[in-house]
Amino acid sequence: MLTxxxxxxxxxxxxxxxxxxxxxxxxxxxxxxxxxxxxxLPVYYVHVPELPMFDLRLTFAAGxxxxxxKPGVSSLTTGMLDKGAxxxxxxxxxxxxxxxxxxxxxxxxxxxxxxxxxxxxxxEQMDKSLNTxxxxxxxxxxxxMDFARLKKQALIGLQAQKQDPGSVAQKAFYKNLxxxxxYASPPSGTEQSINAMTVDDLKNFYKQFxxxxxxxxxxxxxxxxxxxxxxxxxxxxxxxxxxxxIGKKAADIPPVxxxxxxxxxxxxxxxxxxxxxxxxxxxxxxxxxxxxxYLGNHTLGGSGFTxxxxxxxxxxxxxxxxxxxxxxxxxxxxxxxxxxxxKVSQTDQAIKVARKELEKFQKEGPSEEEIKASKxxxxxxxxxxxxxxxxxxxxxxxxxxxxxxxxxxxxxxxxINSITREQIIxxxxxxxxxxxxxxxxVGGESGDNQSxxxxxxxxxxxxxxxxxx
Amino acid sequence: MITRSxxxxxxxxxxxxxxxxxAAQQHLAxxxxxxLAQPDKQAIxxxxxxxxxxxxxxxxxxxxxxxxxxxxxxxxxxxxxxxxYEHEGITGLSHALEHMMFKGTKKHKSGEFEKLVxxxxxxxxxxxxxxxxxxxxxxxNDKLDTVxxxxxxxxxxxxxxxxxxxKEIEVVKEERRWRTDDKPASLTREQFNAVAFLNSPYRSPxxxxxxxxxGMKVKDAFDWYKKWYTPNNATLVVVGxxxxxxxxxxxxxxxxxxxxxxxxxxxxxxxxxxxxxxHLTVKLPAKLANLRxxxxxxxxxxxxxxxxxxxxxxxxxxxxxxxxxxDSARFAKNLVRGKEIAAxxxxxxxxxxxxxxxxxxxxxxxxxxxxxxxxxxxxxxVEKLKTELVDEKxxxxxxxxxxxxxxYERDSIQHVATLLGSLExxxxxxxxxxxxxxxxxxxTAEQVRKVAKKYLLEDQLTxxxxxxxxxxxxxxKAGDAH
Numbered sequence: 001m002l003t004x005x006x007x008x009x010x011x012x013x014x015x016x017x018x019x020x021x022x023x024x025x026x027x028x029x030x031x032x033x034x035x036x037x038x039x040x041l042p043v044y045y046v047h048v049p050e051l052p053m054f055d056l057r058l059t060f061a062a063g064x065x066x067x068x069x070k071p072g073v074s075s076l077t078t079g080m081l082d083k084g085a086x087x088x089x090x091x092x093x094x095x096x097x098x099x100x101x102x103x104x105x106x107x108x109x110x111x112x113x114x115x116x117x118x119x120x121x122x123x124e125q126m127d128k129s130l131n132t133x134x135x136x137x138x139x140x141x142x143x144x145m146d147f148a149r150l151k152k153q154a155l156i157g158l159q160a161q162k163q164d165p166g167s168v169a170q171k172a173f174y175k176n177l178x179x180x181x182x183y184a185s186p187p188s189g190t191e192q193s194i195n196a197m198t199v200d201d202l203k204n205f206y207k208q209f210x211x212x213x214x215x216x217x218x219x220x221x222x223x224x225x226x227x228x229x230x231x232x233x234x235x236x237x238x239x240x241x242x243x244x245x246i247g248k249k250a251a252d253i254p255p256v257x258x259x260x261x262x263x264x265x266x267x268x269x270x271x272x273x274x275x276x277x278x279x280x281x282x283x284x285x286x287x288x289x290x291x292x293x294y295l296g297n298h299t300l301g302g303s304g305f306t307x308x309x310x311x312x313x314x315x316x317x318x319x320x321x322x323x324x325x326x327x328x329x330x331x332x333x334x335x336x337x338x339x340x341x342x343k344v345s346q347t348d349q350a351i352k353v354a355r356k357e358l359e360k361f362q363k364e365g366p367s368e369e370e371i372k373a374s375k376x377x378x379x380x381x382x383x384x385x386x387x388x389x390x391x392x393x394x395x396x397x398x399x400x401x402x403x404x405x406x407x408x409x410x411x412x413x414x415x416i417n418s419i420t421r422e423q424i425i426x427x428x429x430x431x432x433x434x435x436x437x438x439x440x441x442v443g444g445e446s447g448d449n450q451s452x453x454x455x456x457x458x459x460x461x462x463x464x465x466x467x468x469x
Numbered sequence: 470m471i472t473r474s475x476x477x478x479x480x481x482x483x484x485x486x487x488x489x490x491x492a493a494q495q496h497l498a499x500x501x502x503x504x505l506a507q508p509d510k511q512a513i514x515x516x517x518x519x520x521x522x523x524x525x526x527x528x529x530x531x532x533x534x535x536x537x538x539x540x541x542x543x544x545x546x547x548x549x550x551x552x553x554y555e556h557e558g559i560t561g562l563s564h565a566l567e568h569m570m571f572k573g574t575k576k577h578k579s580g581e582f583e584k585l586v587x588x589x590x591x592x593x594x595x596x597x598x599x600x601x602x603x604x605x606x607x608x609x610n611d612k613l614d615t616v617x618x619x620x621x622x623x624x625x626x627x628x629x630x631x632x633x634x635x636k637e638i639e640v641v642k643e644e645r646r647w648r649t650d651d652k653p654a655s656l657t658r659e660q661f662n663a664v665a666f667l668n669s670p671y672r673s674p675x676x677x678x679x680x681x682x683x684g685m686k687v688k689d690a691f692d693w694y695k696k697w698y699t700p701n702n703a704t705l706v707v708v709g710x711x712x713x714x715x716x717x718x719x720x721x722x723x724x725x726x727x728x729x730x731x732x733x734x735x736x737x738x739x740x741x742x743x744x745x746x747x748h749l750t751v752k753l754p755a756k757l758a759n760l761r762x763x764x765x766x767x768x769x770x771x772x773x774x775x776x777x778x779x780x781x782x783x784x785x786x787x788x789x790x791x792x793x794x795x796d797s798a799r800f801a802k803n804l805v806r807g808k809e810i811a812a813x814x815x816x817x818x819x820x821x822x823x824x825x826x827x828x829x830x831x832x833x834x835x836x837x838x839x840x841x842x843x844x845x846x847x848x849x850x851v852e853k854l855k856t857e858l859v860d861e862k863x864x865x866x867x868x869x870x871x872x873x874x875x876x877y878e879r880d881s882i883q884h885v886a887t888l889l890g891s892l893e894x895x896x897x898x899x900x901x902x903x904x905x906x907x908x909x910x911x912x913t914a915e916q917v918r919k920v921a922k923k924y925l926l927e928d929q930l931t932x933x934x935x936x937x938x939x940x941x942x943x944x945x946k947a948g949d950a951h
Contacts, residue, residue: 048538050537050538051538051876051879051880052876053873053876053877053880082796090796090806091797091802091806094795094796094797094801094802095797095862095866097796097797098794098795098796098797098798098866098869098870099797099862099865099866099869100869100873101869101870101872101873101874102873103877118877119873120872120873120876125869125873146806149806149809152809152812152835152836153812153835155836156757156812156833156835156836159756159757160756160757162756162940163653163754163755163756163757163937163940164651164652165651270754270940270941271650271651272646272650272651273643273646273647273650273651303587304583305571305583305587306583306584306587311580314640315580315636316636317636318635318636318637318638318639318640318643319639319643320640320643321640321641321643321644321647321648322647341643341646341647342643343642343643343646373584373587373588376587376588376589376590377587377588377590378590379590380588380589380590380591380608380609380612381590381591381592381608381609382590383539383540383541383609384541384590384592384607384608384609386539387538387539387541387882388538388539388880388881388882389880390880390881
């Protein structure tokens with residue numbers, strides 16, 4: 001009976017594979033419509049009529065990479081928008097959004113600053129939330145009293161990061177990976193920069209970067225094209241009014257320099273676990289190797305439990321709850337990052353196993369069988385990527401911001417399926433350099449991680465690094 | 470609620486039951502003023518999204534809800550088992566078993582399960598809470614059959630290899646270190662629960678105490694599995710672009726082969742009456758102080774059992790949202806802004822478990838503010854609810870958010886499925902999703918004051934204060950049992 005069942009399942013599995021190949025062709029990605037407002041604001045729109053709601057997302061080349069000598073200014077600027085606008089105070093603005101059931105949010109990452117709205121399309125609620133949103137983006141007041149409070153909260157946020165080994169590791173990773181490049185600057189700023197910040201810094205930042213020529217708008221939901229066009233025009237006008245014109249596109253972010261030698265940074269920390277991050281500059285949005293690196297990394301550490309890192313570190317040895325590797329594509333080279341957390345006494349062992357897998361993968365790449373499995377997973381799961389309004393707006397905002405082709409989603413599975421093993425090996429050999437990677441370890445006492453018998457090159461480098469400091 | 474690995478589910482479930490809670494679409498129509506942006510949508514808005522329900526002969530319940538926006542589906546298998554079924558000494562066993570559920574069956578070897586699921590492009594994971602354990606796959610709607618077969622297989626045929634267990638329990642310990650031991654606020658919450666509850670099983674952490682994980686044996690997990698993983702203790706939930714009748718047929722084919730098993734008797738373990746306020750301090754290497762306060766309250770389940778009035782839990786839900794239901798709520802308005810006493814403050818009603826829990830208030834003091842000052846300010850806000858009626862505008866705001874939240878949550882099929890499965894698993898029944906909006910809409914200012922006066926009592930209060938200690942010295946971390 002067991003044999004029968006096994007046979008049965010195998011046949012079924014083959015049948016499913018066939019089904020999979022056919023169904024993939026049937027499923028069309030959401031249709032993205034694109035236009036520019038009269039002032040030149042690029043709009044990316046997907047009509048999803050099923051739920052009586054819509055999402056708006058404005059993206060600006062105004063993340064922390066544009067903070068300059070004022071780390072944290074982008075984050076404070078977006079954080080201040082709903083604290084006062086068009087003469088309304090923070091209480092009134094919050095009341096306007098929430099009494100309409102609307103959700104207002106902002107974010108400042110490294111490349112991108114975003115301002116978003118989620119609202120119902122019922123006329124009364126929509127008018128109220130949209131009008132408030134337009135006031136917030138078009139007439140922000142940056143009240144001094146709220147700014148003083150926000151600064152204090154930002155400083156508390158920095159304290160919270162200091163008591164969390166994961167946050168400490170992430171900060172140290174970016175700082176050491178990027179050196180004097182703008183990506184090194186922490187989006188949440190530093191104590192010194194936050195203390196020195198003034199309201200005028202925020203006003204200037206907003207006026208310079210939150211302008212039509214530096215913006216893209218994404219719209220998803222139960223809005224007809226005509227309504228979406230009207231909304232886009234109003235947003236465009238609001239942006240123009242605060243800046244007194246359509247402004248300028250932000251200057252390009254400088255290219256990222258490659259690392260020239262292996263380095264280990266060890267930060268002692270009073271924690272049960274050590275947090276380990278290993279990496280180097282990775283790839284960009286629109287990078288010619290993007291899909292090849294993405295597909296390859298699926299096998300290395302991108303696919304959860306079927307990845308090599310998960311099998312070796314977690315399943316076989318029980319060393320870590322979470323272990324992963326991925327590329328974070330950005331405007332310029334974002335990080336390639338391999339991360340794990342393990343009991344302090346196991347740090348050396350975990351790093352050794354992770355590095356072995358990384359080096360092996362960089363040399364030999366994935367097997368044909370692994371590539372086949374990755375392709376099935378990525379293409380078979382494609383419909384999940386755009387199954388909700390939330391998913392769709394994430395994609396079209398990204399496509400718009402990075403200027404990716406509008407058929408990005410339509411060609412996604414075809415592109416993935418066309419990649420060969422040779423291409424993956426070639427890309428990894430050209431792009432990844434395990435002998436020149438940065439290793440950040442947060443946890444343990446000073447010197448704890450130098451006790452392993454077989455020290456890796458990186459760890460030997462670490463001693464040198466420490467001697468230098 | 471904790472999950473097998475870091476994933477979307479973590480994010481999803483954090484948002485489970487805040488103001489954006491379950492409801493039926495018809496009530497959206499009720500709240501409309503007839504001024505739809507696009508009148509042709511009215512048909513969709515007013516049609517009640519039906520939950521299709523069936524029970525297999527062996528007692529397994531099947532719930533199906535359709536969402537045809539995209540050719541995808543989510544399948545979840547829920548077991549009524551979690552920390553609240555455990556006794557002291559075996560805390561964390563339900564969660565450890567959840568980890569073992571990915572280790573292979575007689576039919577599918579360890580690792581094969583992951584390959585199969587991956588090959589059809591599915592995303593999968595699992596999560597454990599105090600009252601339930603659930604396994605799920607999100608996938609293209611034409612692959613349901615494959616995962617249904619796998620889920621049915623591991624319901625009864627799991628293999629417990631001692632070597633696999635030895636490694637997996639180390640993973641669970643790492644998870645505990647990551648999730649709790651190295652996070653001051655999490656450690657504070659853990660100790661707070663253990664003090665607030667004397668005998669209710671809600672006193673134990675879902676991940677388990679470290680000493681219990683140290684002592685856990687593969688046999689413990691196996692026995693637990695045999696006892697609780699049976700069709701009559703499970704609910705299958707499918708949401709997405711699926712045909713309910715086909716799902717029922719599939720469920721019958723794969724899960725219908727198992728016999729009903731007698732379940733162990735579940736003891737009441739009702740929390741003994743609290744006889745006065747409780748205070749605890751937690752000294753930890755940290756940078757920020759943290760305050761956590763909880764008032765014992767009845768749950769939705771208490772109303773279902775007829776122990777309190779039906780409106781009371783809903784009034785408590787509204788009350789929590791008056792305090793903290795967004796940036797215009799009282800904590801944000803009066804304490805974060807206003808007096809600038811709190812860097813952050815939150816209130817949440819834990820009313821959706823199988824046992825009564827608490828209304829919990831937390832806060833981080835603003836820069837230069839003493840924790841005691843914050844505590845007083847938060848409790849003053851609570852007192853105000855007992856003496857003054859809440860403003861009609863505030864009530865209207867909470868209700869508007871509930872109506873909108875009901876629409877927003879339908880954007881995620883995982884969220885909808887999770888609501889159905891959790892309500893069913895704690896014994897509230899998925900029908901609560903239909904009652905939720907009208908019950909919230911019916912709550913009056915007077916009812917909010919009544920529940921404040923009845924339940925937010927000093928004698929029912931537990932307060933935990935995290936007192937930060939210098940971080941550079943050698944201090945024993947609470948999590949290390951050695």
